Amino acid sequence: MDNPFIIIPFLGSAATGFALYQIIPQLIQLNKKYTQFQLINEFTPTSLLNYFHRTQQTTIEAFVAGELISNSPIISKHPLIISEKQIYYVYEKGIKKLIKTIYQGASQLSIADYYNKIEVWRNSALVYQHSMNHIWDKFRPKQLSIIQRLINFILKTMNQIKTKKLFFKGFYIGELEREYGIIAKEFYVLYGEIILDKNLNKMFLQNPRYILKSKKQLLQLIQEQIKISKITIGILIILFFICTYIFGCNVKNFIFKILKEREKARLDKLRGQKYLEINNYECQICYERPRNIIIKPCKHLTICHECLQRLKQPKCPICKQQIEDQIEIFFT
Numbered sequence: 001m002d003n004p005f006i007i008i009p010f011l012g013s014a015a016t017g018f019a020l021y022q023i024i025p026q027l028i029q030l031n032k033k034y035t036q037f038q039l040i041n042e043f044t045p046t047s048l049l050n051y052f053h054r055t056q057q058t059t060i061e062a063f064v065a066g067e068l069i070s071n072s073p074i075i076s077k078h079p080l081i082i083s084e085k086q087i088y089y090v091y092e093k094g095i096k097k098l099i100k101t102i103y104q105g106a107s108q109l110s111i112a113d114y115y116n117k118i119e120v121w122r123n124s125a126l127v128y129q130h131s132m133n134h135i136w137d138k139f140r141p142k143q144l145s146i147i148q149r150l151i152n153f154i155l156k157t158m159n160q161i162k163t164k165k166l167f168f169k170g171f172y173i174g175e176l177e178r179e180y181g182i183i184a185k186e187f188y189v190l191y192g193e194i195i196l197d198k199n200l201n202k203m204f205l206q207n208p209r210y211i212l213k214s215k216k217q218l219l220q221l222i223q224e225q226i227k228i229s230k231i232t233i234g235i236l237i238i239l240f241f242i243c244t245y246i247f248g249c250n251v252k253n254f255i256f257k258i259l260k261e262r263e264k265a266r267l268d269k270l271r272g273q274k275y276l277e278i279n280n281y282e283c284q285i286c287y288e289r290p291r292n293i294i295i296k297p298c299k300h301l302t303i304c305h306e307c308l309q310r311l312k313q314p315k316c317p318i319c320k321q322q323i324e325d326q327i328e329i330f331f332t
Contacts, residue, residue, distance in 0.1 A: 006250045012243035016236045023236070027229040034222045042189065042215050045116040049203060052196045059196070063215050064205060065189045066113045070106040073184045077136050080181035081106050082128055082211075089172035090139070096176060111190055111205065118194060118203040128211040130221060131188060132180040141174040182211060189215055283307055284317060296325040 042063040043051065052058065073079035083104040088096040109120040148171045182188070192208035212218050283291045283304040293308050294301050298321045303311075305328055314323040 006247065006254060009243045009247035009250060013240060013247055016240040016243060020233065020236050020240065023229060023233055027226065027233065030222055030226050030229060034219065034226065037191075037215070037219060037222070040191075044113045045111065045118050045203065046113050048118070048194060049116050049196075052203075057196075058198065059193060061191075061193050063189050063191050063212075064111055064118060064194065065187065066111040066117075067185050068182065068188050068211075069110050069112055069117070070184055071108050073106050074104055074181070076179060076181065078181070079184040080135070081109060081184050082132075082182040083135075084132065084180045086178045086180070088176040088178070090174045090176050091172050097172070106184075111188070116203070118205050120190065120205045120208055123207045126208055126211065128182060130217065131182060131211050131213050133183055135179040135181050135183075137179075138177040139174055140177070142172065144171055144173065188213060189217075191215075191218070292329050294327040294329060295321075295323050296327065297321070301329075 040062055042065055045064065045066055048060075048062065048064060051060070068081050070079075070081055073081060074083045076083060083102075085102040085104075086098060087100040087102070088098050090096055105122065109122060110117045111120060112118070151171065189210075189212040190205060190208045191210045191212070193206045195204045195206055196202075197204065210218055281290050283289050284302045285307040286304065289304040289306060291301055291304055293303055293305055295303075295316045298316050298319050300316050300318050302316070302318055308326065311317075311323075315321065316323060
């Protein structure tokens with residue numbers, strides 16, 4: 001089955017089926033996560049400490065809301081907890097190309113309200129990108145030679161004429177440094193496992209997973225992921241059924257074609273046998289007259305009509321099967 005009309009739909013069905021196999025469990029997990037986060041409580045450091053004292057628990061997974069503070073914040077336009085600098089090459093017409101990202105985080109971090117604070121033990125899996133603020137931009141122009149300016153001018157003119165941008169953008173005219181950050185002493189919501197150390201009477205947030213502007217923000221992000229997953233699954237299901245239908249139709253046509261070719265070959269073989277024994281069709285009993293009786297149900301053509309009438313027992317001379325009926329044929 002090397003027919004491309006069969007192989008291509010089969011590969012399409014297999015690929016979309018495998019993609020559905022991967023995405024559907026992810027959607028189930030997202031729905032579970034959304035329900036789980038809806039039920040998880042949100043505390044301030046003080047209300048969480050009161051909860052620990054009231055329930056005698058020492059650990060809980062929860063959202064904690066408060067100000068992010070650090071004894072050694074990152075120095076920038078504003079004191080920062082996390083800084084992410086993105087450096088771009090800038091070309092004519094404002095085209096940018098990212099060349100480097102520089103990450104920096106404060107060495108010590110806490111989340112606090114007016115009365116209490118929780119020390120944060122950070123990990124590398126912390127998701128903070130959706131809560132970043134734009135801090136500043138700094139553009140450093142580059143001095144171009146006369147030839148480089150001329151080439152940039154020619155490419156700029158060609159780009160205005162062509163509907164597609166050229167692959168070579170020309171020489172970059174400067175570098176843009178753009179900083180985003182989590183600003184210290186602003187209100188954020190962290191999610192993770194909080195531990196109460198009764199000996200030190202301190203709370204620690206261990207391996208926080210998210211830095212958010214609100215709990216609602218996380219729920220909205222998960223809802224967006226669920227929506228995208230549902231749309232993707234819908235498209236994949238449509239493609240899967242289309243590919244499977246085309247594959248099934250092509251396989252059906254392929255099988256019919258094979259059966260038709262086999263039937264044609266069988267008929268051709270029978271037509272060839274028509275003349276195979278054209279000089280040897282005498283009756284197998286008298287060897288004088290042509291055999292012209294087809295015996296039923298065995299369908300043997302062995303005897304003539306006269307010999308059939310003289311048979312003592314109505315049985316086929318070849319297979320000895322009882323004769324139920326006969327068909328007389330005539331030669332021209």
